[in-house]
Amino acid sequence: MPLSPTPELMRQQNRAMLLQAIQEQGPISRIDLASLLNLNPATITRIVRMLMDEGLVIEEGEGENKGAGRKPVLLRFNHRARLIIGINIAHHQMTGMVADLGGNPLSRRTLLLAKKPSAEALVDLTEELFSENPGFRQRLVTLCIGSEKHSMDTLYTLRTELEHQLGLPVSCYDQAVLAAVGEAEVGSMKEQPVFALFYLGHQSLSCLSINGQLHTGRLGLAADGRSLAAVVCEDGLMNAYQVANGSSPQPPLIFEAARNAAPAAVQAVEMMAAALAQAAAWVKHLAGIQHVVIAGPWIRSADPLLPAIRRQLAALTEEAPEIVPAALKTDASLIGAVYMAVRVADTTV
Template sequence: MKKIKKRDQEYIKQNNLKMILDIIKDKRPISRAEIVKIANMSPTSVSRIVGSLMDLGLVKETETYSNGVGRKAILLDLDLESVITIGVYINKHIINVGVVNFGGEILYKDKIDLNPKDIYPDILIKKACGLINDVIKNSKIDSSKVIGIGVSLPGIINSKNGEVIFSAPLNWKNIHIAQAIESELNIRTIVDNDVKLKALAESLYGVGKNSGKTALVNFGKGVGSALIINGEIFRGVTNIAGEIGHITIDPNGILCECGRRGCLQTFIVEDNLIEEANKVKKIVDIEEIFEEARMGEDWAVSILERAVTYMCVTINNIVCMYNPDTIVVSGSLVEAYPEILKEVEEKCKTFIWAPLRGTFKILYSELKSQSDIIGPSTLASNTFLSFDI
């Protein structure tokens, strides 16, 4: 019984440390008195926990302020350089690596472009490890402060054992990428789905910061979504929740990269829009379709209008399933052509199921491509940060 009681006490202590640290991260800089109100704890308990976080080097005292009554209060902030994580984003075109501090700020980043022969697992992992080493060296950080690496990539991921179960864009199956990187670099590594981690970054550091229930939808080379509830990723039983791009819209439709026909994303993804445009005119990239639409070409306008319609279908489905207070729209399609978001907002006014109209905000990603690095680095920080004291 004594051992059980000791474990319970340790669990409560660790949870309290994490809770107070999360409050400081979210509200920084903040006074002890404000923490007492938010945490609903006694001033003595808060002071003790803050002292422990300061002993760990995670929190420091900063400037003072006065509300005009009584003595000045000392504010608390993170020691931004106390914890460093590495964020890695991989898709079939690029490896993007960044060094991120404890406040979610990218200190240094670099990337390498890929060609199709590079995406074989052994080759790509070797390239990723080389780039990680280069970034750590070139950033001139204290490498002893690096507590972990987070890897973000498209596909079905078992984040518990670091395995890519299936990634259609990379054509990978059952690849233990986290273990491979960890063995090569001797740095603890975790991997997860790219859209889930974009949503995590946006909810903590972007436009979803003040939202209790944020749904992010990503439009680009694929279509995916993720839900963050009070700062936690909603995963489902096997970490596949949010794969809205593979909802079947037309069983006899276009063949999707997943091997099935008529998936929702086949009506929206850039490669399919380009392929459809080539039935009318030789088109190399999505920019040309937008240019033709701006010049009033009916075929280009029609392609983009249909894409907008299915983007609204996607948002409506997400809102019906999850009932979030915020929808964050992200991805290369809207980042490169933000004018399409105005069309989506306008069409959603009538397209969303009536009982749900006005219950949520549609916001544009604030972090944009930075979330590809901040998301996995945040996962690494959340996973590997130790509260041993």
């Protein structure tokens, strides 16, 4: 015989339903909430009073009067009742952003890194973010971090240490996942439920976003059995240039040289484009992907790469996916960390 829900569980369920309704339907009146959720007005009044005491719901204006009497007071969700922090760790710096539960940025700071990132350095960054408004500290509920260069094992260690120091939940994800979330929420893929993202930089990763489900991995295999991720990365690009030129400058200089039609740089970029075209054709064949976003540090200076990928794709298949540069550019992972933190916070309010 199934157990009946306890009064406490029913109170929690009603609170969660009402808060979600205000988030999604607000501004909305108490009477409309009662009708929408099929709850009696007394229950609505009690839960709303509790949510207002917590600062999660505020009154805002008046609605239309559907009969005699006073106009109903409207309720809306207070996105600034709780705050989150998203952090992106790059090669020699880390950037953090304080945002509210709507993902709206409130403060942003960048600190230089003299050595490997540590929990202490991350705490220093949060203190910098709080300096704009010390009141942020009391409303902070969670953080999310990602790194362009460090392994997930390193991030897990940082997460554990940071949770211990701050006493708050911390999540961490690889850069491809975060960049995909950023582009899906407010970037080039906001209206596309299905797409792939290739994150290009120190190491290259891919992420498939299928109706909100994220699947991360490498770029696949080349025809000779090599990992495409081993070809399309900083070392791969510099090695390709070195074979043709004898030197190995950093990727931005190689892309700049390709922009100026230097033969060795053009050859190296074409090699990267061929590998990426193969990866894009593969995800199109595998999952019917129509859009592939190019993101990561290379997006700063890789404009010679995009037309090369499109050209190589056209030679591979007549049904090529669209190649799209990340609209958020190098901020895609930072914005993604913000929205990942918002998702965690939404489960705790």
